[in-house]
Amino acid sequence: MRSTAAEDYVKAIYHHTEWQPEPVTPSQLATRLGLANSTVTEMVKKLAAAGLVHHRPYGAVELTPEGRRLAVRQVRRHRVVETWLVERHGYEWDEVHDEAEILEHALSDRLLESIAASLGDPERDPHGDPIPAADGTVRRPDAVLLADAPAGHEGAVVRISDEDPAMLRFLADAGIALDARLTVLGVKPYSGSMQVRALRGTVDVGPDVARAIWLAA
Amino acid sequence: MRSTAAEDYVKAIYHHTEWQPEPVTPSQLATRLGLANSTVTEMVKKLAAAGLVHHRPYGAVELTPEGRRLAVRQVRRHRVVETWLVERHGYEWDEVHDEAEILEHALSDRLLESIAASLGDPERDPHGDPIPAADGTVRRPDAVLLADAPAGHEGAVVRISDEDPAMLRFLADAGIALDARLTVLGVKPYSGSMQVRALRGTVDVGPDVARAIWLAA
């Protein structure tokens, strides 16, 4: 049971706890994977039988150590591929995800490591997500969600969620990229949006954006 | 109907007529693809319904123009990947086939062309097989099968079949590689093997090898 489907499921489960550590429910998984709830229930049962996840009926889904190993491996593959596409093939950071989603299952370990080596064994991908090492080691940078940062907080952007390519383009236009320095000016009451100073000027960002950007702590 | 299975089938059909132009039978396809005859019969029916092949029951299988286009595209992808693995990732020529067999289905057109461009748009792969151009143009070098070459014939190796990795290693050890100059010394009666002079000395090659090597005409 290490099909490409299984690889995507454990990756989605891992992903959910990577920045906020709450266990993931089947319906959340279904949403992220774009599948029906019933499909996820069935697959989770198979993953549990294969020893990749823990799951009691009607409960949340959690990775076993073996499932986590597979997930971390898959995350490494995904992020190495994304980095390679940007660094070596002229992709923009909002164009890499779909291609990586497929390639991550197709490359041999040997080829993936050769590509990683040719990139100098990068430690983060184009969105700032940490790339696990080949031995499974993961380093999580200390970071604060922009939405949680108090007025006056100032810090470099260390991660931007790659969920929404359109948002990535919006941010690029606004001059907000990895390593850009941001200052939180304040929260606009009732609008839910924040005022932020970037190098290029002041920007209003809505709650979706504020939950997609992490600043150095 | 352009699944990875369909891509492999049309490629196998194309492959059969690439160097000897006889139409391919279902059982030959089954052998090449490592599948049961019944499986091939069924898939051929589906390919015919999709307009990729012509097939009358109990007859041979031939590509339609559309099937040929898909096959040529797939051959390009396979050979570009093999070339890339050898040129950029330190693979030996006997190690590339299986990885290419998978990757050829996973790369986007954009990425494949970016890789091809980074290699200088190569015209032949590590075994000497011609790489079709991106527009579908195919150039076939004039070549004679070693098995068909008369005693005294002398010419450069322009192609070595990549069917059998062990044979490729044997040939590499014997100093027979792409562009090596060979002279046919003669056929050993009753043994079916040929005597051939290479740079490194004289070699006896059996019929399998003699049918795997093409010399410049």
Next chain:
DNA sequence: GGCATGATTTCGGCATGCCGAAAAAACTGC
């Protein structure tokens, strides 16, 4: 404690690719 609501699971079904066994057709040698 009972009940409405939403999440989860079960169930029947579908698509794709594959197989072996059996039936049908096509060759082959005499």
Next chain:
DNA sequence: GCAGTTTTTTCGGCATGCCGAAATCATGCC
């Protein structure tokens, strides 16, 4: 031309992943 062999096709079946509809469970509210 015909019997035996080989090839091809048909048939029933299996595995993987997916779906929608219906049943079941958990929960929170009164």
